[in-house]
Amino acid sequence: QSALTQPPSASGSPGQSLTISCTGSNTDIGEYDFVSWYQQFPGRAPKLLIYEVTKRPSGVPDRFSGSKSGNTASLTVSGLQAEDEAHYYCGSYGGTKNLILFGGGTKLTVL
Amino acid sequence: QVQLVESGGGVVQSGGSLTLSCAASGFRFSDYGMHWVRQVSGKGLEWLAFIRYDGRFQHYPESADGRFTISRDNSKNKVYLQMSSLRPEDTALYYCAKIMATTVVTDFDYWGQGTLVTVSS
Numbered sequence: 001q002s003a004l005t006q007p008p009s010a011s012g013s014p015g016q017s018l019t020i021s022c023t024g025s026n027t028d029i030g031e032y033d034f035v036s037w038y039q040q041f042p043g044r045a046p047k048l049l050i051y052e053v054t055k056r057p058s059g060v061p062d063r064f065s066g067s068k069s070g071n072t073a074s075l076t077v078s079g080l081q082a083e084d085e086a087h088y089y090c091g092s093y094g095g096t097k098n099l100i101l102f103g104g105g106t107k108l109t110v111l
Numbered sequence: 112q113v114q115l116v117e118s119g120g121g122v123v124q125s126g127g128s129l130t131l132s133c134a135a136s137g138f139r140f141s142d143y144g145m146h147w148v149r150q151v152s153g154k155g156l157e158w159l160a161f162i163r164y165d166g167r168f169q170h171y172p173e174s175a176d177g178r179f180t181i182s183r184d185n186s187k188n189k190v191y192l193q194m195s196s197l198r199p200e201d202t203a204l205y206y207c208a209k210i211m212a213t214t215v216v217t218d219f220d221y222w223g224q225g226t227l228v229t230v231s232s
Binding site: 002036051097 | 170211218224225
C-alpha cells in the first residue's frame with residue numbers, strides 16, 4: 001500500500017478539465033510544500049510535470065497545474081488532449097524518516 | 112544533454128546479490144544528489160535510496176531492511192545500488208534519478224530508462 005493515496009483511474013473527454021488528487025497526512029503533504037507530479041507513458045521512464053506543489057519545469061505545457069489544500073495535493077489537466085493519456089504519480093517529501101513518498105498512481109484515460 | 116544509463120540488471124536466484132550502476136553525463140555530477148527508485152511491472156513507484164552529492168549522506172526508507180546500499184564515485188560519474196539477499200518480490204525495473212536542484216532532494220528532473228532485475232525462486 002502506497003503512503004500517498006491516489007484514485008486508480010480518472011477519465012475525461014477532450015477539451016475538458018480533470019483533477020487528480022493525492023492525499024497524504026499532516027507529516028508529509030500537509031507539512032511541506034514539496035509535492036511533485038510525474039507523467040509516465042507505457043514503457044517509458046517517469047517525467048517531471050510539477051514540482052514544489054505549483055511549479056512547472058520548462059517545456060511542460062501550462063495546461064498542467066498543481067495545487068495543495070491541507071493534506072491533499074492536486075494535479076489539474078486543462079483542455080485534455082489524447083496525448084495526455086498516461087499514468088500520473090504524485091510524490092512528496094516525507095520528513096526525515098521517509099525522505100520520499102509516492103502515490104500509487106492514477107491512470108488517466110481520454111475518452 | 113543529461114543522460115542517465117543504468118546497467119547491471121539481470122536474472123539472479125533468490126538469496127543472491129547484484130550491483131546496479133548508473134552512469135551520468137551532461138551535467139556536473141558531483142553537484143547533485145541521486146536516487147534509486149523501482150517499479151514492479153504494472154505497479155507504482157517505490158523510492159529506495161538517496162545519496163548526497165558528496166556521498167557522505169545516504170538515506171533509505173524507514174521500512175528498509177538493510178539489504179540495499181547506495182554509493183557513488185564522483186570521479187567516474189556513477190552511482191551504485193548494491194542489493195543482497197534478493198527475493199522474488201524484488202523483481203522490478205530499477206531507475207536512477209537525478210534531483211532537480213542542489214538544495215531540494217524531492218524533485219527528480221531526469222530519470223534513466225531503468226534496468227530490469229528478475230529474482231527467480
